[in-house]
Amino acid sequence: MNVYEVIIRLLLATIVGGLIGYEREYKNRPAGFRTHILVCVGASVISMIQLYNIDQTVTIILEHPELASALKADIGRIGAQVISGIGFLGAGTIIHQKGSVKGLTTAASLWVVACIGLAVGLGYYTLSILSTVAVVIVLVSLKKFESRFMDKSSLIKIEIVYLDKKEMIQKIDNYFQGKNIKIKNIEFIIEEEIEECKANYGRSLYSIVAPRYVGKEEIIKDLALMEEVIKVTII
Template identity: 70%
Template sequence: MRVYEVAVRLLLAIIIGGLIGYEREYQNRPAGFRTHILVCIGACVISMIQLYDVQKTVEMIGQNPQLSSALKADIGRIGAQVVSGVGFLGAGTILHEKGSVKGLTTAASLWVVACIGLAVGLGYYVLSILSTIAVVIALVSLKKFEAKFIDKTNLVKLEIEYMDKQGMVQMVNGYFEGKSIKIKNIEFLIEEVDGCEDGCMKSLYTILIPRHVRKSEIIKHLASIEEVMRVTVK
């Protein structure tokens, strides 16, 4: 492999990793611009090492035909280890926060960058460029489509302070049910409520809010209930 071919492949790996990494950096994700570039360069280098190994094996067999039965070159083995081994980086970008999992898209982008890096290193330029375009479309354009048309839920914790009257809990639960809000957990807190002497309670609701329901709308409705003293987002 000539020097200019190595330089071109490394440059293309930097550009591809940078394009995908920039989008992740812009979204303030754990693995961003430089991380994606490094992963892509590393996968590209591994691919070229495989090519060098194959070339060297062919040259040795050409010089010594009797070695043809002893020398073997597996062009896919090291690449397979890259594809599976990059998972440890992906695992590091996945965060568990307040009952929700974040970072799966970034982990997937790292994995696909490694795959594209292998393709660049092997010299499959058309495949590398078209797959990069596809990834950028998936990260940028399809994200807008997902936000607009695919219904998702948001996990929210609400602390409600209210007068301990009969049916208050059933009233709140009925409102959530009418709005298709799923109650994940209810905690009845044993704490003193400011501004209330007797008969006051404090509950912590963990709820899943559909995308079409506004959090402010929920808070406004709960606060309008006469028995409710305060609603706080945790």
Template identity: 60%
Template sequence: MENYEVVLRLVIAILVGGIIGYEREYRNRPAGFRTNILVCVGATVISMIQVHMIDDTIQIIAKNPQLTNALKADIGRVGAQVVSGIGFLGAGTIIHEKGSVKGLTTAASIWVVGCIGLAIGMGYYFLTGVSTIGMYGVLVSLKKIETRIIEKANIIKLEIEYLNKKDLSDCVSEYFENRNIKIKNIEFYIDEDYGSLLKTTQYTVLTPKNLNSSRIIQDLSSYEGIVRVAIV
């Protein structure tokens, strides 16, 4: 591999990682501009090392044919380790907080950036370009579509005060399921003034467009043991 080819591939890796990283940085995600660049460049370097190893093996065998069966170069082994290794980095961007999981998209984007870096290092420029455009389109365009779809449904936050009954929360969850209401987040509170007798739970739910919030409040208020239902 010529020196100019090495420089070209590293520059492309920086550009690709920068494009994806900028989008992540703009949305204030854990892995931003520099992280994505480093992942892409690192994967590219590993790919080029693998290419150099193969070239060196071919040259050695050409000079010493008797080593044909002694020398082997697996073109995919090093790259496979990169793909699996990036998984640990992606796991660090995933946050579990208050019943919800955040950072999955960022973790996935890091993994894809690493894969694109491998393609750059191998010299697959067309694949690199198409993959970068596709990935950026998914992160930017599909995010807007996803937001519009969610906006068609109603996201509301319900606060339910109820007596501490073992099966009451199960009844509420069953009601949500029967009404096709998706639970996005649950927060539990205990009223210290009443000890453990009265509990408060806040549900962040995604309701169907044709279901009125007042109907939900009316239905839940009819449950024995529920003291109050309100939208917060």
């Protein structure tokens, strides 16, 4: 492998990592422009090290045929370690916050960039360029499609004021289970002075995760139709 070939591969790895990293940087994600470039360049360097290793092994065997059975060169071993090892860097971009997990897309983009970097280092230019185009399309174009047609479950906080505290708690739980709504947290608010009613009065704050096909308006309407419910408010 000559110097010009090495320069071309390093430049291509920089461009590939920069294109994907720019999108992540624009979205203000933990791993952005420079991180993706470094990952892609590093993976391509590892690939070229493997090629140099193979060339060196072949040269030694040609000079000393008696060593053919003793020398071995595995083109995939180091690359496999890169693909699995990049998971540690990806894990650092994943954040668990308020019952939701964020950063999975960025972690996946780092993993893909490492894979593309390996392809660049091995000299698979067509594969590298086409895969980069595919990744950019997924990150940029499909984001709009996902937001419009595949809106994910979201955390909703609802304050419910109701009568007959003991029975209503079970009744509300049954309603959420019937709608496949997950209850993340319940806060029971206790007040010394009760204005709405005198006995069996309750006020609770529910943090729920509703499926995308169940809208907030539907939940509010169904809860408000319950006779024991006094007031329902989305916070």
